[in-house]
Amino acid sequence: MRKLSYYLNGWTILSVIIVLSLLSPMLPIIGGLLAPSSENWEHIKEYMLQDYMKTSFLLVFYTAVGTIVIGTSLAWLIAQYEFPLSRFYKWALILPLSIPPFIAAYTYSGMMSYTGVIQTTLRNVFNMPVNQKFFDIMNIPGAIFIYTMFLFPYVYTITRVFLTQQAASLVESAKLLGKGPWAIFFKVVLPISRAAIIGGVSLVSLEVLNDYGVVKYYGIQTFSTAIFQTWFGLGDIDAAIKLAASLMTFVVLMLVVEKLLRGTKQFSYSNTKVNPLPKVRLTGFRKWGAFGYVTLIFCLAFLIPVIQLIDWFVLTWGAIPNDEFTTYIRNSMLVAGIASVVIIAGSLIVGNFQRFAKGRIGKVLPKFTIVGYSIPGAVIAVAIVTMFIWLDRQLGSLYSAWGLDSTLVLSTSVVMLVVAYIVRFFAIGYNAIESGYDKIGVNFSLASRMLGASVTKTFFKVDIPLLKGAIISGLMLVFVDIMKEIPLTLILRPFNFETLATKAFQYAGDEKIMQASQPSLIIIAMSALAIFIFYRLLDKEDAK
Amino acid sequence: MTIEIKDVCFSYRNSKELAIDHFCMTIETGEVISILGRSGSGKSTMLRILAGLEIPEKGEFRLYEETMFDGKHFVQPEKRGIGLVFQDYALFPHMTVLDNVKFGLSHLSRTERLKRANEVLELVEMGDYKKRYPHQLSGGQQQRVALARALAPNPKLLLLDEPFSNLDKELQYKIREELYSILKRAQITSIFVTHDEDDAHTIADRIVKLDKGKITKIGRPCDMLGTPLKRPEVILK
Numbered sequence: 199m200r201k202l203s204y205y206l207n208g209w210t211i212l213s214v215i216i217v218l219s220l221l222s223p224m225l226p227i228i229g230g231l232l233a234p235s236s237e238n239w240e241h242i243k244e245y246m247l248q249d250y251m252k253t254s255f256l257l258v259f260y261t262a263v264g265t266i267v268i269g270t271s272l273a274w275l276i277a278q279y280e281f282p283l284s285r286f287y288k289w290a291l292i293l294p295l296s297i298p299p300f301i302a303a304y305t306y307s308g309m310m311s312y313t314g315v316i317q318t319t320l321r322n323v324f325n326m327p328v329n330q331k332f333f334d335i336m337n338i339p340g341a342i343f344i345y346t347m348f349l350f351p352y353v354y355t356i357t358r359v360f361l362t363q364q365a366a367s368l369v370e371s372a373k374l375l376g377k378g379p380w381a382i383f384f385k386v387v388l389p390i391s392r393a394a395i396i397g398g399v400s401l402v403s404l405e406v407l408n409d410y411g412v413v414k415y416y417g418i419q420t421f422s423t424a425i426f427q428t429w430f431g432l433g434d435i436d437a438a439i440k441l442a443a444s445l446m447t448f449v450v451l452m453l454v455v456e457k458l459l460r461g462t463k464q465f466s467y468s469n470t471k472v473n474p475l476p477k478v479r480l481t482g483f484r485k486w487g488a489f490g491y492v493t494l495i496f497c498l499a500f501l502i503p504v505i506q507l508i509d510w511f512v513l514t515w516g517a518i519p520n521d522e523f524t525t526y527i528r529n530s531m532l533v534a535g536i537a538s539v540v541i542i543a544g545s546l547i548v549g550n551f552q553r554f555a556k557g558r559i560g561k562v563l564p565k566f567t568i569v570g571y572s573i574p575g576a577v578i579a580v581a582i583v584t585m586f587i588w589l590d591r592q593l594g595s596l597y598s599a600w601g602l603d604s605t606l607v608l609s610t611s612v613v614m615l616v617v618a619y620i621v622r623f624f625a626i627g628y629n630a631i632e633s634g635y636d637k638i639g640v641n642f643s644l645a646s647r648m649l650g651a652s653v654t655k656t657f658f659k660v661d662i663p664l665l666k667g668a669i670i671s672g673l674m675l676v677f678v679d680i681m682k683e684i685p686l687t688l689i690l691r692p693f694n695f696e697t698l699a700t701k702a703f704q705y706a707g708d709e710k711i712m713q714a715s716q717p718s719l720i721i722i723a724m725s726a727l728a729i730f731i732f733y734r735l736l737d738k739e740d741a742k
Numbered sequence: 743m744t745i746e747i748k749d750v751c752f753s754y755r756n757s758k759e760l761a762i763d764h765f766c767m768t769i770e771t772g773e774v775i776s777i778l779g780r781s782g783s784g785k786s787t788m789l790r791i792l793a794g795l796e797i798p799e800k801g802e803f804r805l806y807e808e809t810m811f812d813g814k815h816f817v818q819p820e821k822r823g824i825g826l827v828f829q830d831y832a833l834f835p836h837m838t839v840l841d842n843v844k845f846g847l848s849h850l851s852r853t854e855r856l857k858r859a860n861e862v863l864e865l866v867e868m869g870d871y872k873k874r875y876p877h878q879l880s881g882g883q884q885q886r887v888a889l890a891r892a893l894a895p896n897p898k899l900l901l902l903d904e905p906f907s908n909l910d911k912e913l914q915y916k917i918r919e920e921l922y923s924i925l926k927r928a929q930i931t932s933i934f935v936t937h938d939e940d941d942a943h944t945i946a947d948r949i950v951k952l953d954k955g956k957i958t959k960i961g962r963p964c965d966m967l968g969t970p971l972k973r974p975e976v977i978l979k
């Protein structure tokens with residue numbers, strides 16, 4: 199009789215189709231590993247691969263260290279202490295996420311350059327000419343600084359939420375045992391938050407490997423830049439696929455290390471509401487020390503670059519013709535809008551299937567939605583193009599039957615870009631939706647079915663209205679992430695299709711840093727708004 | 743006209759033990775049955791199986807003439823015509839009391855739907871609270887709305903999972919009496935689950951004692967030897 203539970207209903211079929219379509223573009227990459235190698239690939243393998251690996255490793259490693267130090271220290275300060283503006287900083291420290299690293303990268307290098315605000319001030323006000331060497335940040339340490347400053351919020355938020363919600367009683371008992379604050383931090387907080395911290399750091403590392411904007415602008419050779427070079431510079435897509443496959447191997451190794459570090463030992467905590475940590479009010483030297491440290495980070499990671507961008511924005515007001523500018527905004531919103539709606543709709547379907555599926559595929563299938571997010575943009579780009587060119591070939595006869603001249607229809611359309619976004623960002627939307635489903639539980643839906651409503655009717659009448667919050671926040675998160683996206687957009691957009699992000703990137707690349715500030719600020723403002731609303735929503739729900 | 747439950751076995755996927763072990767019984771129309779057992783004995787599981795929310799490994803279940811499940815058939819929960827009152831009520835938070843009750847009546851015309859909803863709300867004495875949302879009601883009121891919602895479509899069988907567990911002690915006695923009279927007035931065959939002997943003895947026509955998924959005893963309350971006598975409520979109050 200159990201077999202009856204596997205009965206194929208529309209939900210199962212749809213979910214399987216959705217997840218398989220998310221995975222299908224990865225096939226050419228895996229195939230690429232096995233394909234015979236070209237001359238270019240031999241050359242790359244011989245002379246360059248090691249360098250790419252070393253650079254990528256350095257970037258990931260030092261950024262991980264930096265974000266752990268900054269992220270956990272801030273999380274601990276905010277979760278545990280009260281000091282001036284600590285409530286404001288609680289969410290303001292997430293804002294650096296609203297600045298895409300490539301924008302931060304060119305902003306900082308603009309500020310530090312010979313004509314930038316820092317050097318000119320030193321020269322003109324203090325009469326101090328400086329050695330350029332100390333002001334060059336367009337190198338590996340500079341990139342690490344940028345990644346650390348603008349990605350640490352991943353570690354900070356996850357750890358802070360963990361500390362406030364879960365660790366209260368452990369910290370309390372450590373205190374009762376007479377441990378001082380430093381001992382508590384190193385002996386209790388760090389060990390128990392290990393899983394949370396590593397979770398945050400692995401997001402950071404994926405972002406670093408995904409990055410194209412920063413390293414391209416700073417002239418650093420990594421996997422991502424190498425993939426693009428091989429592809430466009432050498433025109434060797436097979437070698438690019440092989441590079442992509444090597445990068446994917448790198449990512450997989452990293453995720454394995456992550457699993458090992460997290461350990462099999464899961465701390466289990468009851469779901470019941472724990473009393474939040476009672477905050478300790480800092481006084482005197484400590485109070486200002488904490489305030490100073492947090493403020494310094496906030497200034498470096500948000501305030502200073504934003505002020506600089508606003509300054510440039512004002513200086514170049516009107517430099518981009520208005521109608522052009524509206525086109526960029528419209529394009530950005532269009533692709534981001536379509537992709538995020540598709541992602542959320544798909545997530546709702548897979549999520550609903552997941553929570554009622556009793557068999558193994560119900561548990562395993564949704565796990566695959568994460569694949570796209572762990573794969574760097576450069577790899578996805580290669581994969582999607584390969585797939586679309588193949589598709590176009592298959593459909594070639596259809597095109598001519600319709601009287602179309604071109605043989606490349608899909609692969610030159612915006613559809614390709616949107617599909618790439620969906621593959622890459624599905625996990626972001628799915629996460630939001632899945633946690634929404636978790637929150638409402640299954641009983642409302644079961645109650646609805648007991649009252650005679652089918653699964654589908656229940657979905658529309660009960661689930662969707664109850665999931666409104668999760669749907670909105672999922673849409674917002676995905677939308678903003680797509681607005682900021684760089685490598686996929688640059689490669690997969692149709693000819694002459696510009697978005698805010700590509701325009702900012704191009705201006706910066708053409709040394710028109712000031713003009714770049716305009717699209718950049720719009721991206722930042724929208725992201726900041728989304729982040730603000732999103733975390734406010736979360737906060738309110740926590741307070742309930 | 744009887745309800746037949748034959749040899750039902752069930753285990754959760756992640757455990758080897760049987761959560762329900764060869765459950766057998768027949769129920770007459772209009773009877774109020776109580777499944778009594780300690781927490782973890784499988785009471786909720788049994789209700790969920792009858793409701794169609796879990797799929798048993800073997801066994802048969804016939805609701806009057808219709809087969810709900812046997813080796814070959816399995817009727818989906820929404821097609822069974824069985825009402826279930828959840829332990830946590832599961833009232834839809836985004837709908838008013840009236841809309842909650844009307845939810846199961848989509849097969850009726852608009853006016854009939856409203857009429858029926860009002861009827862059951864009067865039955866549970868919640869007629870004055872139609873426009874409220876569930877969170878604006880007390881626990882006892884929510885419970886009555888949940889009952890009304892389950893009763894509205896005229897289920898062939900009503901299942902109640904620990905109907906009193908979320909209420910405070912004093913309210914429990916009151917609601918218990920009310921539930922009894924409502925069930926009797928509605929003449930509805932029902933099975934309710936409880937871990938409280940008093941509850942079972944007060945309301946049930948017959949009691950099924952469950953332990954580790956096995957029936958250890960079935961009988962009328964007065965036949966249940968070896969159980970403590972019903973405590974006089976007067977003294978407790």
Ligand SMILES: Nc1ncnc2c1ncn2[C@@H]1O[C@H](COP(=O)(O)OP(=O)(O)O)[C@@H](O)[C@H]1O
Nearest residue numbers: 754756761779780781782783784785786787788
């Ligand atoms: N979803 C589940 N997965 C696995 N085991 C479960 C699940 N729900 C209940 N059980 C187990 O089945 C047994 C019976 O549970 P349940 O029917 O909820 O008991 P009761 O309602 O009598 O308290 C218990 O041992 C319980 O731990």
Ligand SMILES: [Mg+2]
Nearest residue numbers: 785786787904
């Ligand atoms: Mg139970």
